[in-house]
Amino acid sequence: MQASxxxxxxxxxxxxxxxxxxMKYVWPPxxxxxxxxxxxxxxxxxxxxxxxxxxxxxxxxxxDELKVxxxxxxxxxxxxxxxxxxxxxxxxxxxxxxxxxxKANGAAEVQRExxxxxxxxxxxxxxxxxxxxxxxxxxxxxxxxxxxxxxxxAARV
Amino acid sequence: xxxxSPAEYVTHHLKHWSSSEDAGFITMDAWHIDTLIFxxxxxxxxxxxxxxxxxxxxSGVPGKLQNFVEIMVDFVDQSVKDSFDGARxxxxxxxxxxxxxxFLWNCMDLIPVDLIPSLWAMGHSALGxxxxxxxxxxxxxxxxxxxxxxxxxxxxxxxVYSFKGKGVxxxxxxxxxxxxxxxxxxxxxxxxxxxxLAKPLSLALRLFGNLYAGxxxxxxxxxxxxxxxxxxxxxxxxxxxxVVTLQAFIMMTLTIVYLSMAHxxxxx
Numbered sequence: 001m002q003a004s005x006x007x008x009x010x011x012x013x014x015x016x017x018x019x020x021x022x023m024k025y026v027w028p029p030x031x032x033x034x035x036x037x038x039x040x041x042x043x044x045x046x047x048x049x050x051x052x053x054x055x056x057x058x059x060x061x062x063x064d065e066l067k068v069x070x071x072x073x074x075x076x077x078x079x080x081x082x083x084x085x086x087x088x089x090x091x092x093x094x095x096x097x098x099x100x101x102x103k104a105n106g107a108a109e110v111q112r113e114x115x116x117x118x119x120x121x122x123x124x125x126x127x128x129x130x131x132x133x134x135x136x137x138x139x140x141x142x143x144x145x146x147x148x149x150x151x152x153x154a155a156r157v
Numbered sequence: 158x159x160x161x162s163p164a165e166y167v168t169h170h171l172k173h174w175s176s177s178e179d180a181g182f183i184t185m186d187a188w189h190i191d192t193l194i195f196x197x198x199x200x201x202x203x204x205x206x207x208x209x210x211x212x213x214x215x216s217g218v219p220g221k222l223q224n225f226v227e228i229m230v231d232f233v234d235q236s237v238k239d240s241f242d243g244a245r246x247x248x249x250x251x252x253x254x255x256x257x258x259x260f261l262w263n264c265m266d267l268i269p270v271d272l273i274p275s276l277w278a279m280g281h282s283a284l285g286x287x288x289x290x291x292x293x294x295x296x297x298x299x300x301x302x303x304x305x306x307x308x309x310x311x312x313x314x315x316x317v318y319s320f321k322g323k324g325v326x327x328x329x330x331x332x333x334x335x336x337x338x339x340x341x342x343x344x345x346x347x348x349x350x351x352x353x354l355a356k357p358l359s360l361a362l363r364l365f366g367n368l369y370a371g372x373x374x375x376x377x378x379x380x381x382x383x384x385x386x387x388x389x390x391x392x393x394x395x396x397x398x399x400v401v402t403l404q405a406f407i408m409m410t411l412t413i414v415y416l417s418m419a420h421x422x423x424x425x
Contacts, residue, residue: 002182003174003301007189009305011196018200019259023250029211030230031249033223036216108260 126154308361
């Protein structure tokens with residue numbers, strides 16, 4: 001056990017150098033890095049907070065828009081339904097008139113054909129009557145000479 | 158220790174590797190070469206480690222070394238911040254240096270007490286010297302020279318911070334009139350002198366006493382037969398881990414407290 005004055009002085013000098021070294025080359029960079037990281041973390045947390053808020057706002061906005069879209073869709077659906085009913089009604093009336101028209105046409109045709117058939121029958125009856133008359137008279141009737149008479153006969157049948 | 162009595166063994170272990178044969182309690186010309194070498198090397202280890210971390214320091218994701226260093230720096234910075242309300246550009250590094258350096262000094266006490274002295278003696282005999290004169294002590298804090306170097310530096314800094322915080326006049330006024338008032342000036346001077354002298358003395362002797370006693374106990378345990386060393390050696394070692402850290406922490410904290418007391422404007 002001994003205290004050595006030169007050693008004390010030497011140690012103090014070494015100590016002073018160590019402290020100055022720490023002060024100049026060790027302490028500041030580490031403190032700086034720590035401060036920077038602290039700032040970074042604070043920024044990150046703030047950004048996260050902002051992001052969460054933005055997300056909230058966006059989702060509420062999306063909800064609103066969805067609601068609007070839903071009502072719009074309903075409106076469109078309602079109009080479409082109305083239009084569809086209208087179209088069906090129109091089609092129905094059109095179809096009815098068309099059917100009526102076709103029916104009328106058909107009836108006219110039938111009438112026309114009936115008249116034609118009557119005409120043909122009349123003609124044939126006329127011819128038959130002429131033939132019968134010719135046979136009865138036992139002489140040939142000149143068809144050309146009596147065409148007028150025959151036509152008149154046919155019209156009268 | 159073969160061939161030497163326990164007393165010889167112990168005294169051999171407690172002798173410094175010094176530059177001259179001065180055996181006085183206080184020596185003016187014997188350098189404790191072992192203390193100087195070990196403390197400087199340990200300090201350089203600390204500085205190298207921390208300097209590497211400082212160079213590589215990034216504000217991004219820190220590595221393991223940086224993590225460790227940041228924990229130390231943050232711990233010291235927090236301790237300083239708790240009691241010192243000024244700029245920490247000097248006190249912070251000072252406290253960090255004291256803590257780490259003293260911690261490394263004290264850690265030397267955990268190295269087996271005979272390991273380095275035996276190697277030292279073997280080296281001596283290999284070089285043809287007498288191993289009986291191969292003295293070496295590896296724990297710098299078990300040498301008063303090292304602990305007083307720290308405490309005297311702190312003592313000087315106490316005045317520096319007093320002058321800085323209170324001004325020379327303020328310091329003189331406080332020294333002469335506190336704590337009993339201007340009328341009892343001599344008593345103030347006596348009390349303050351004792352108080353000021355007690356600071357470096359207690360600071361140095363506390364650290365020295367703890368580590369010297371620790372070393373001595375390890376030496377005594379080493380005197381036991383090998384089978385009887387295990388239990389006390391283990392127990393003292395585990396207890397000493399606490400002492401090593403605690404004494405380094407006390408040294409740092411008291412330095413901070415003394416300097417903040419010196420710096421504070423309104424004491425008491």
